[in-house]
Amino acid sequence: MRDTDGMAFIGSELDRAQELRTDPEALAALAAAGRVLPFWRGRPLIGAEAAGWLDAGHPILAAAAETVFLGRLDGRGMFAADVSARPLEAGAAATGSSFDVGDLADPEAPAGLAYADLRQQMTALDPVEAELAATGRALLEWHRSHRFCAACGTPSLAVRGGWQRQCPACGAEHFPRTDPVVIMLVTLGNRTLLGRSPGWPPGMFSCLAGFVEPGETLEAAVRREVAEETGLRCGPVRYLASQPWPFPSSLMLGARTEAETEALTPDPSEIEEALWIGREELLTVFAGTHPRIRAPRRGAIARHLLAMWLADRLDSGDRLV
Numbered sequence: 001m002r003d004t005d006g007m008a009f010i011g012s013e014l015d016r017a018q019e020l021r022t023d024p025e026a027l028a029a030l031a032a033a034g035r036v037l038p039f040w041r042g043r044p045l046i047g048a049e050a051a052g053w054l055d056a057g058h059p060i061l062a063a064a065a066e067t068v069f070l071g072r073l074d075g076r077g078m079f080a081a082d083v084s085a086r087p088l089e090a091g092a093a094a095t096g097s098s099f100d101v102g103d104l105a106d107p108e109a110p111a112g113l114a115y116a117d118l119r120q121q122m123t124a125l126d127p128v129e130a131e132l133a134a135t136g137r138a139l140l141e142w143h144r145s146h147r148f149c150a151a152c153g154t155p156s157l158a159v160r161g162g163w164q165r166q167c168p169a170c171g172a173e174h175f176p177r178t179d180p181v182v183i184m185l186v187t188l189g190n191r192t193l194l195g196r197s198p199g200w201p202p203g204m205f206s207c208l209a210g211f212v213e214p215g216e217t218l219e220a221a222v223r224r225e226v227a228e229e230t231g232l233r234c235g236p237v238r239y240l241a242s243q244p245w246p247f248p249s250s251l252m253l254g255a256r257t258e259a260e261t262e263a264l265t266p267d268p269s270e271i272e273e274a275l276w277i278g279r280e281e282l283l284t285v286f287a288g289t290h291p292r293i294r295a296p297r298r299g300a301i302a303r304h305l306l307a308m309w310l311a312d313r314l315d316s317g318d319r320l321v
């Protein structure tokens with residue numbers, strides 16, 4: 001089991017075996033004996049504490065829209081397959097006791113497995129399985145949403161084990177997207193800033209976050225997002241750590257900054273509520289005893305940054321990951 005305030009999807013040192021992506025024969029040989037993680041509309045097949053790997057040739061994989069190469073583990077090829085075309089009923093509850101009502105059972109899947117929201121299950125997986133699942137989800141969702149050449153509109157084809165799409169008409173090459181998102185721990189003396197967006201689970205607050213814009217530095221994005229969302233002006237920005245966040249294709253860039261102003265004027269289109277919270281009160285949030293505020297999700301970088309701040313480890317030079 002992982003440290004519950006640590007970050008999911010990092011640190012596994014997965015062997016991505018890039019050299020095999022351009023070697024179709026070697027890749028085909030690896031695929032024939034490979035292990036495949038199926039995804040149904042973004043949800044991996046998953047069990048209580050392990051991903052639901054299937055052997056190549058399993059009936060569930062017969063109609064896969066796309067199969068992508070994730071890397072090599074213990075000498076075997078690891079793949080992900082998009083089986084969204086399987087006629088499952090959305091909303092059908094799985095039988096496993098650890099699953100939510102929204103999880104989906106597949107009549108042909110081994111017992112105890114269901115297609116589940118990776119965010120709900122990410123801390124149950126060990127680091128390498130979590131990285132494989134995150135990589136598979138991000139890559140398959142890119143294929144699902146980039147079926148046509150962006151230059152000429154012709155249907156494009158997946159090549160290089162799924163790490164590129166090629167246009168058969170104009171020859172344009174397209175590569176998987178990763179979208180940088182800044183997420184920042186904003187402090188003011190002994191307090192830190194929390195905000196909540198409309199539509200989040202009831203009571204959940206987190207660090208502010210936002211997409212980096214073209215032509216913008218990470219530091220400028222931090223200051224701009226904080227100013228836009230709360231009206232605060234911030235000082236210098238320091239990068240802390242990153243986390244892949246495949247929902248659908250973000251890379252979270254964790255940073256910290258000190259506010260130079262205090263008054264909060266949330267932009268209601270982005271932030272429902274923003275507040276300053278002291279260490280003692282934040283401890284009750286993490287303990288689950290706060291009457292109103294719930295902590296960010298386990299495994300998410302926001303929770304990790306807040307936990308490190310609470311433990312006073314951000315200025316000590318300790319490694320964060």
Ligand SMILES: [Zn+2]
Pocket residue numbers: 149150151152153154167168169170171172
């Ligand atoms: Zn084209």
